[in-house]
Amino acid sequence: MTVGLNHYLAVSGLLFCIGLAGVLFRRNLLVVYMCIEMMLAAASLALVAFSRFRGDLDGQVLALLVISVAAAEVAVGLALIVAVCRRGLKPTADELAGMKL
Amino acid sequence: MPAIEQLVWGILLLPLISAAGITLFGLRRPRLAGVLSVGAAAGVAVLSLLVFTGTPFGEWWECSAEWLSVGELNVPVALRFDPLSLTMGLIVAWVSFVIHVYSLGYMRGDRGFGRYFAGLSLFLFSMLLIVLAGNLLVLFIGWELVGVSSYLLIGFWYQRPAAADASKKAFLLNRLGDFGFLVGLLLVWSKTGTVDISELECKLALDPGLLGSLATAAGLLIFCGVLGKSAQFPLHVWLPDAMEGPTPVSALIHAATMVAAGVYLLCRVFFLLALPGSAALELIAWVGAFTALLAAVIATQQDDIKRILAYSTLSQLGYMVMAVGASSVSQPPVAAMYHLSTHACFKALLFLGAGSVICAVHHEQNIWRMGALGKKMPVTFVTFLIAALALAGVPPLSGFFSKESILASVLESNVAARHALFAVAVAVAALTGFYMTRLVAVTFFGPERTQIAGQARESGMILTIPLLILAVPSAFAGFWGIDSAYASQFKGAAVEHAGVFGRIAAAFTHSPVATLWGLGAAIVGIVTGLAVYWNAATDRLPEKLGLVAGWARNRFYFDELYAALNEATHEFLSRLADGVDRWVISGIMVRGVHGSIELAGRLLRLTQTGNIQIHAVLLGAGIAILLLIVLRH
Amino acid sequence: MSGFSAIGLELAVVVGALAILMIGVCVSSERRSFLSYVAALFVGLVLLSSFLVSWPEKQAFFEGTYLVDGLALFFKRLFLVAAGFVLVMASGSSRETAIGVEFPVLVLIALAGMMFAASAGGFILLFVALELVTVTFYVLVAFARNTRRSLEAGVKFLIIGAVTSAFLVLGMAFVYGATGTMNFDELRVAPIDVGNKQLFDIGLVLVFVGVGFKLAAVPSQIWAPDVYEGAPAPVGAFLASGSKAVGLVLIVRVMNSTMLQGETLWAVLLAVSAVASILYGALCAIPQKDLKRLLGYSSIVTAGYLLIGLASGSEAGIGASLYYMTAYTFAALAVFTVVSIVFGASEPAEIVGLAGLYKRSPLLAVALTLSMISLAGIPPLAGFFGKFLLVKSAVGSAGLKTGLVVLIGVMVVGILISIYYYFGVIRAVYWVAPSKDGKSIIVTRSERVALIMLMVGLVWLGLFPGRLIRASSGAVGSIAPSRQAIAEVVKHDGERR
Amino acid sequence: MRVFVALVLQRPVSGSGTLKSKESAVNIGSSIEPVVFAVFAVLTLVAGFLVVANPISRNPVTSAMFLVLTILSVAGLFVLLGAFFLAAVQVLVYAGAVIVLFLFVVMVWGGDGVERGKLRKFAMVVGGASLAVFLTLLGGALTGAGQDTKVGLTEGGARSLGELLINRHLLAFELMALMLLAAVIGSVFLGRKDNK
């Protein structure tokens, strides 16, 4: 048996869905954020897999940039969550529901 | 005849100018208003005489001015001068003039003096428009305007609820008739392509089948207009109420001229009614007969002097309409016009006399509160008596001749049930004699029933002179050949009678059976009246007649019936439409759409819970749905 | 033109940002508010200079990753205009946004990101530029970090933004996988095998979702109301103008480069999203009481209108969207300026609080009214012409695609509902008498000038739209010839087969 | 790491691995690859699952630790795909920096370990349904994608990627820098204490 594109993509897809499930079902925003990172990783995996099997390095470049962007996002995002916590709020979905309807 | 052509426009314009002038400048200046209006009426009277005499006997001519012309519809203001319109115009002009003068006295000091004369002038204009119109649409305009001026004058004392209501009622019932008239016009126009009377006559003469199967319908629709204006059954109920207007108005409009316009119209379009294959005339005859009988019965049990006269008018109009209906091409409706003319004089006289009486007894109108006025008001009494006798058909007064000719024409008509019609006509003649006797006996003879009656005095010159003027034609019109003037209108029907005596004798020689019956009926009526009401203190008849009298007294409950009918149909539909508008259109449709959109908004925004997780879920669901939709295509 | 002169405008903005950062560090915090003015002036200069340079009709740089064409230029100017007004708005002395040096710097960085995005020639630059804007906006939305609302808005923006960028990456990966390229020009002509078709389709949808986040189009519209409500007014203005326009230009670019393979897909996708956006935004906006939140919903509706222009698929349609975007930018900037003056940058903007504005400050009242009328699409203001062009393009294409009939119907409904709630604002301004404590409002000179410029813009665009129509159709035209070229390529392709 | 990779791919350690080489296309067919793939794949998915739904602990710290594992396994898959540089970056940036950051924040601010609030039924149902849709659609699309794809192999080493980055994707690369600057400014601004 050879490991083909399908297999990588399957992993990527499943991981993406797992991450999405986390986003949908976890209330702690930190965990949610982690799950988003997982989704990004899954997407990167798909990119790399395509890059490999299509014979083009652009995919990997994008994956690289995705990782960096994710890092920058995490920095800002966590700073934001810190700022939230500073105000005595818990970083959970239910706590941050002041504006609605 | 160029000179006359210039003059005829004056006939129309003088009252119009007067009406406009009074409206603009004369509402607060009674003298100006009076001068203008009476001046105009006098001018019209003179002009109409000039035109009458200026037109050779039995000939006709037209003049017209551009007014409205679009596509196939061409409506000039066409004036037609033929024996019918000339004679009718003459009567209208002169009776009007007399009543104008009378009004000067009757209305003196009223706050609305100017307004009154403006209305009167407007009426004169519109009436003349009807009479002279050579075009059915122009006639219709006059027809409508007559209704308007009648509305304005009946409601002259608008502060009185009764007057205000009466004016409304009169206008609406007239409108009902006009509706039919207009539809009739549309029908005629669409079939023949013209509304010009001469043209129409020519076309129908060339091709009598032009209207086809619609001939009866067209005739009856036009007759609808007559029903309204001449207050024929079933639209008769407005006329008695119209007596809420000032008495001269009742005399002029609701006795002499406007209500007669219906009969005039019937004669005007007689060629159309008498088309072969049209059954219109027979129905018209019966409507007239029924109205005549009904009104006469009601008149016997009314106590208001003006209302008695009003019902009497109704009855006489029914008589005329019946006469038209009983006519045919071979026997044209000369009798109807003849009676119309004489009736205009003596009925106007009766009303003016009644006005004089009412003035004398301080606006008391119930005859049972009068009595013994004959001695105190000799002029009024004598003239009134002449008119009453004329109405009752006592020879040799004018009413005798005209009524005789109606009876004769009914008896000799082609209508299938002419004997029944004749019987009705005779009965009405008897009833006429009866209620007129009742009126005269109770008002002018007998005891002074109230103090006011005792203090009554003869009215002033300005009121009595018109009475005297009108008394002349009332008494002697039968000797002049008015009927021959009309007869010349309908060619081939002219019967020439030589001299005054020939004319008197003609009534007997022409159709002795009818004359004798009529005369007998009148005598029976008068004698019975005298027997019952001579020196009577109260009305003894109701006890004897019981239910019939009660019905008659209550006008056979037509008003109540109509009110209920209106409530059940038109008002009901209106209420229904209003309900639909309020609940269905404004409610369900407009507010419903508005409300459901607002509700949708309020529901939809519940998705915005503010909870990030729900947001994420909705985002995920949104993407999923989008994917599903897009990929399915 | 060399690559570096091609990115001259962006470079200038970045340099400006760095310079202001440097100056800001050296200046005491009390005197920093002038930095925004400086930044605004600088942006204005860049805008002016963009008119002085003669740009090539269409040219690609950096191996095709960076495009200079009319479309890019059109949007860059729009971004510059928006940023300029936002900076003026932020400079009011009493506002949080005026205190730190960070605000102007971040706005300029975001601006640079937007400008790069407008020129993106492939997915890679698109992604990075887009994320640059997004990350900057995370900070900007939460800029009033002392208020809970602003922070909450920031977190919401962050989470939803991050999730949609994950979708975006996945989508790009799929498109890449299906075609083997990330460059727009190559994408255009890339053949797709049958087996990859679904991959490609899903990829496009996910890319649309990711880019649609900026546009606030369904399904990634969910953040808009909360974020508009919580973000400081100048940030809201920038979201409604610059950020939204980025979404528009990127969708246009992606759509333009994949039209050949995915014509029906785009038609359905855009139509569905447009209909849903319009109905959702319009319906939810009806009961709103907060003006900023109302604008959040109305921004969703606007996204729907913009998508209708794209959905009609014609050049005229895209041009109409550009026109409408411009009109919307002016109106939104004016509204947010008024909001920030009347309510302060990060306070709630209760519509009730506008009562008697006509008396407290006629200028603000007129400005607000004009922008509301423009948003509602009523002559003689810019918004009317925008909607007119949109309807025209949709009706024009309706003969081809009957599904557009539904779009037109929905648009009519949307406009009607929006008239209802926009007029509610006008009602608050004029009908209701001021409350007792309604003092007159002080408007600084720069704000006055900005408002007057915006109003003149609104009226001018409504009365004399010819210039902007030419500009927008020129912008669209600059990407159109390539579409024709593709068609020819495809034809050749077909002949060969 | 390098050794491990070489072991798996049966390739000389010294190779820079930046070229699209035909040999590697031949080499990859070795029998050990499926096993390694299976290990990493299962590890990725299981660890990923445990991040989301750990039956034992709901503590964010645990989630973070499993996230590290997931990231590492993905890096392993990267290696299998020949993206060596990327794998390294993934390990360094994620496992080295991001997770530390997470842990730091979790420890200081969010570490009480309790999931606050309750999961709504609505979210469960709708979220579950959408997940199911995604799974089906992605499954369909992805399995379709691989079947008639001709395998042209590419390896991504530091040099080849670096060359691409400073040539073709220079702008993106520079923008990254700008983004990091913005992120720094932003984080500092948001994270610092109120300067009242």
Add this chain to the structure above:
Amino acid sequence: MDPLTIIIAAPLAAAGLVAVIPGNYRFLIRVIALLATLLSAAVAIWVFAEFEPGASGLQFETRSVWVKSLGIGYHVGLDGVNVGLVLMGALVAFAAACVSREIAERVKEYYVLLLLMAGGILGAFLSWDMFGFYFFHELALVPTFLMIGIWGRGDDRVYATYQITLYLSFGALLVLVGLIAVYVQCGANTFDMVELHRHVAQTPIPAAAQRWMFPLLMFGFGVLVSLWPFHSWAPTGYAAAPTGVAMLHAGVIKKFGLLGLIRVALPLLPEGAREWIPVMGVLAVGNLLYGGWVAMRQSDLNRLLGYSSVAHMGFAFLGLASLTVLGVTGAVVVMIAHGFLAGLNFALSGYLRRVAGTTQMDRMGGLLDKVPFIGALLVMAMLAGCGVPGFANFVGELLVLFGAWEANKTWVVVAAWAGLVVGAVYTLRAVRTILHGPLRTELATVADPAGAWHRSAYALLVVALLLFGVVPGLLIARIEPDAKAVSGTIATGIEMKAAGEVGSIVRGAVAAAGVGVRQ
């Protein structure tokens, strides 16, 4: 400057001028407003007099490019149809400015908006460019909203304002879509109506397209004219509107939709018209009879007038639906006459409201004693409203009835019933309750505030009504050639069908639309 541009620009420029005058110079503001509308009216009278009936082409024509790429231009000109409308519009606008003296607060804003409205609608009447036509009309929307909202009256004010605004916007949007469809389908790349007419004469719009475009325009314009059953904004809105707005709106602005039907829908889409005319006829009869019946039950004078204006519009629709020279001419006459009449009616009702403090009819009574002049005018207005000869309305209604007779006899009979009988019932009821009867005690002390200047506005409108009623040739000579052109574009021989067939037409169209959408 050409005269037509002066007619449009005078109010608009005055609006701009008033906007910059400080609000406390009330007298100056009023004078400017009056002078501007007077100037418009004077020029309108002049061009009406100078207009050469039956001459081919437009007169006093001016055109210039507006947006070249879209084929939009500023194109104003007079033909027989709009020359009368402009005269009417300018006179009513002047009268509205005159009676607006009753406004006491926020005078400046009021006049700015009023002038904007007047200029807008005059511009719409004069425009021969579809875009300008629509554009100018829409200028009135915001002023309507603000004026009813700020200076309106009644508890229902807010609801009424929103209803009228949204309803009119709805109609306007349908119209917009329809107009654009015309533009697109013609393919002439111009909004200029003259050129479109020319273009369509050679290459007609495909019949299939006409079939769905016509109802769009018909209902769009119909909503703007309160076509049944889309009428409910009219009574509610007019009941709440301040006098000037009600006059302008009911009298003038409402005629826009009818003009649109005459200018765009009928001549450009003859096939569609052929298909849909019967529906319009049915709805017109709905307007007449239903509007009249509902009017019978109103207790508020303004609502009564509102419903009566709904009913009157039925005549105009019926005339247009007949597609005969007579009918179309009659419809235009009805438009003009009703403009004067509605202006007069609402002016009078505003006056009575000031006197009696209410528009509830049963709370008035016997007022003729107190306000003889206004009362007399009201009687005249009411009589004109129920189609009494002498007033212009009679001529119009007569022509419509004669024109429509061949097309469908039943409807004409119903229309005549509605006009002659139902109309008389509610107008006379109004006169009876308001003016006649004994004076109500609580009104015994009210004063008649009319001054000579104030009266002139009312008199002006009555004089116009009477003038065109007595000398209808003034209008008809101008209208007829163009009416002939309109009815001539659609080949003769159309018969309005019975209600059952109308249902089948609608069903067919819906089915066709459904098929189209599915494709």
